[in-house]
Amino acid sequence: MSSEATPAHRSGCPINLAVEVMGDRWSLVVLRDVMFGNRHHFRELLTGSVEGIASNILADRLRRLVGHGLLWRTGDETHKQKIRYSLTEAGIQLVPVFAALGSWGRRHMPASHELSVRAELLERGGPELWDRFMDELREQHLGVPRPAGTPSVFAELQAAYEAAVAQKQ
Structure with missing residues (x-):
């Protein structure tokens, strides 16, 4: 296995790769709130965080966490315009x-x-x-x-x- 950095990553170091995915404060807070706060919807995550995340940052972090395979999203059966976020196995x-x-x-x-x-x-x-x-x-x-x-x-x-x-x- 090469120690060269892939084009999308600074290096192949496992710690670096993990930090690239969730090394910012908000990604960890969003994952915490889904994991321990049982929050699954954008509005719950926005209003339920004691740290006061801004809506544009929340939207960005949700998009990134889905893209990196830590969360997955699906339509909510109770409301056509709601999206439900859930942990993937990697997130769990x-x-x-x-x-x-x-x-x-x-x-x-x-x-x-x-x-x-x-x-x-x-x-x-x-x-x-x-x-x-x-x-x-x-x-x-x-x-x-x-x-x-x-x-x-x-x-x-x-x-x-x-x-x-x-x-x-």
Whole structure:
């Protein structure tokens, strides 16, 4: 395998290639909101992000993430003009990356408790929890049934977040 850069990439380094796809702040935030926020539509992503993404940047990032194969888009059955965005298998396999980023951010940055609680649960749960969460995401985004009787990781993460928010109030 050559170490030469392909015309579309600066180099063939795997870290460089990953950074070229999702190395900007907004791409990671959009993926986070689809993955952990269960947001599938443009309007949900625009209004649900606490960081306040601009609509033109959101449109660009969605287009790029679809183009790079991390999201896929389809028409929404409930409304002819709505587009639904879902994670692809490559996007779902970013769960361990997001768990590591969340763990690092929680430990080394001034993260709020309520926004850190999910990262803490993912860190404590480790690869076993990540695998269950990825199975749940495959069910939600790709229609692949998860093992019967498997408890919802998404519900556990959401309940912990809601409890932390209620505790703050």
